[in-house]
Amino acid sequence: MAEAVAPKVRAAQRRIVSTITSSGVLNRDGLALWREAGCGEWKATAAEIGQDLELLEVPYTIVTAFRFPLASSYNKPMRRGEEVRIARGDLTHLTRWMPSLKETIGDIPEDCHGWAFRLFQPRAEGMAIVNLALLADWPAWSKKQARAAGLVCAECDYDLRKFKDETRLPYDIRLPERPKTRRLACGQCCDHGLDEMERLAQLTGKPS
Ligand SMILES: [Zn+2]
Numbered sequence: 001m002a003e004a005v006a007p008k009v010r011a012a013q014r015r016i017v018s019t020i021t022s023s024g025v026l027n028r029d030g031l032a033l034w035r036e037a038g039c040g041e042w043k044a045t046a047a048e049i050g051q052d053l054e055l056l057e058v059p060y061t062i063v064t065a066f067r068f069p070l071a072s073s074y075n076k077p078m079r080r081g082e083e084v085r086i087a088r089g090d091l092t093h094l095t096r097w098m099p100s101l102k103e104t105i106g107d108i109p110e111d112c113h114g115w116a117f118r119l120f121q122p123r124a125e126g127m128a129i130v131n132l133a134l135l136a137d138w139p140a141w142s143k144k145q146a147r148a149a150g151l152v153c154a155e156c157d158y159d160l161r162k163f164k165d166e167t168r169l170p171y172d173i174r175l176p177e178r179p180k181t182r183r184l185a186c187g188q189c190c191d192h193g194l195d196e197m198e199r200l201a202q203l204t205g206k207p208s
Contacts, residue, residue, distance in 0.1 A: 012052035013097045019049060025136040026104060029114035030088040032136035034065055036081040046082035053084070058093040060086045067135045068149035078149060083135060085115065113139050117151070117161070119170040119184060122197035124204040130172065150182060155189035171196070 005013075025032045035046045044052075046062050053060045063085060066078035086094060088105075095102045117132040138151070139161055146152055151160050153168075160170040168186035171193040175183060190196060 009055050012055040015044065016049070016052050016056060016094075017098050019044060020098065020101070026108065027114055027136060027139075028088065028108060028110075028112040029085075029116075029136075030091060031086045031094070031101075032065075032115065033084040034067065034081050034135045034137075035083075036067070036079055039081075046084050049084045053086070056093070056097055058086060058097075059090045060084055063133065065133050065135045066149075068141055068145040081135065085136070113163075117170075119160075119172055120193050121172040122193035122200060124197070124200040127193060127197060150184055152184075153186040153189055154183050155185050158186045158189075160184055160186060 019033060020031065023033055025034070033046070033049055035043060035049070039045065050060060050062060061084075063083050064080065065083035066080055069076040069078055091101070091105055095105070115134075115136050117134050117138055119130055119132065121128045121130045134149075138146075138149075141149065141151075141161075143152065143159055146159060146161060147157070151170075152158060153160060153170075154173070158168055160168070163169065166187075168188050169192075170184045171187060171190050172182055173185045173190045173193065173196050174181060176199075187193075
């Protein structure tokens with residue numbers, strides 16, 4: 001690079017390259033960097049990463065994203081954090097500062113997953129499609145971690161992250177006594193959400 005680069009830009013580049021090397025997650029949709037809420041004392045927060053990306057003129061968004069609970073805390077809530085995301089189409093703005101990334105991007109298989117974990121949610125008025133706000137590395141979680149995050153079928157323990165078998169897609173089938181708690185089941189175990197949709201429709205008094 002022949003052009004003169006301001007020292008503060010150079011410093012931002014160093015920080016971003018090191019952050020991506022240690023915690024970047026790359027997939028079909030782009031690159032993601034997750035930070036647990038309240039991590040600021042030890043690491044750069046999502047907002048600080050964003051400031052560096054602005055200096056480097058790399059477009060990004062910050063979204064809320066959840067990670068599986070800690071192993072020691074069964075039945076504990078998911079860990080909330082913020083994820084800095086750079087869309088795949090914008091990665092060229094980043095490879096300018098981190099040329100080694102080009103090869104890694106080229107190696108992403110076309111059938112690679114993206115950011116979204118999509119599920120079906122039966123509602124009285126019909127079937128909705130919902131995206132879970134998960135940290136981008138959800139496909140790499142162990143089955144135990146996925147179970148703690150509720151990503152296996154509550155009935156048969158099938159790993160719902162596969163998305164290969166169309167008869168076993170994830171549906172949100174809540175227990176009548178816990179209507180506010182998400183509970184996923186595979187299509188085979190819940191008749192593809194149809195019974196649940198009917199139950200909810202009857203609750204609201206609408207004819208189904
Ligand atoms: Zn099942």
